[in-house]
Amino acid sequence: MVPAMAIASPFVFDPEVLHEVTRSTVGVPREEMAQTIAARVAEHYPGHVEPPSGWIFSCAGGCLYSFTVLHASLTEYLLIFGTPVGTRGHTGRHTAAIWDFVIDGELWYFDESNPLEREVHGAGDAYHLPAGQSQGLAIPERAWVLEYARGFIPGLLPFGLADAINSALDYRTAYRTLAIYSKFYLPYLGRLASGRARLG
Numbered sequence: 092m093v094p095a096m097a098i099a100s101p102f103v104f105d106p107e108v109l110h111e112v113t114r115s116t117v118g119v120p121r122e123e124m125a126q127t128i129a130a131r132v133a134e135h136y137p138g139h140v141e142p143p144s145g146w147i148f149s150c151a152g153g154c155l156y157s158f159t160v161l162h163a164s165l166t167e168y169l170l171i172f173g174t175p176v177g178t179r180g181h182t183g184r185h186t187a188a189i190w191d192f193v194i195d196g197e198l199w200y201f202d203e204s205n206p207l208e209r210e211v212h213g214a215g216d217a218y219h220l221p222a223g224q225s226q227g228l229a230i231p232e233r234a235w236v237l238e239y240a241r242g243f244i245p246g247l248l249p250f251g252l253a254d255a256i257n258s259a260l261d262y263r264t265a266y267r268t269l270a271i272y273s274k275f276y277l278p279y280l281g282r283l284a285s286g287r288a289r290l291g
C-alpha cells in the first residue's frame with residue numbers, strides 16, 4: 092500500500108496562525124500595533140512580510156478607512172486596516188475569500204438573508220467572508236483589523252478603486268493604491284518568472 096503524500100498548500104498564510112497572532116497583540120498600544128503584528132507574522136512566515144510603510148486611504152463599498160499592506164501576490168494579500176471615527180458600507184462580493192481578525196474596536200455585519208440581526212466581532216475575534224458572498228459592514232466607533240484575502244487578488248482592485256475614482260474623486264488615493272500594489276507585484280512577478288517564488 093502506497094502511503095498518502097501530503098500536498099503542499101499553494102498559499103503562504105494560514106488563517107488560524109494569523110488569528111493566533113492577532114489575539115496575541117490585543118491590548119498593544121495603537122502606535123505599536125502595525126509594527127508588532129508585522130514582526131510577529133514575519134516570525135511565522137520569514138521573507139513574506141514587509142514592515143508597514145505608511146497608511147493610505149481606502150474608499151471601497153461606501154466605507155472610508157486607512158490601510159497598510161504587509162504582503163501582496165497574485166493569490167494572497169495581507170494588510171492592516173482601520174478607522175478611529177467609524178464607517179459603514181458594503182463588503183463587496185468577491186471571487187476571493189476574506190478573513191478579518193479584529194485587533195481593536197468592533198466590526199458589525201449583517202447578511203442579506205437575515206437583515207434583522209447583526210453579528211458583532213470584537214478584539215480577538217475572527218470573521219470569514221467566503222468567496223461569492225457579501226454583507227453589510229459597520230465600524231460603529233473605531234476598529235483596527237488584520238485582513239487576509241485568498242483568491243485572484245487583482246480582481247479585487249476595481250472594488251478598491253471605484254469609490255475613490257467615481258464618487259470621492261480622490262485620484263491621489265487611487266494612484267497611491269495602485270502604486271503600493273505595484274511595489275509588491277512587480278518584484279513578485281519577477282521572482283515568479285525566474286522560479287524563485289511560488290504562486291502565493
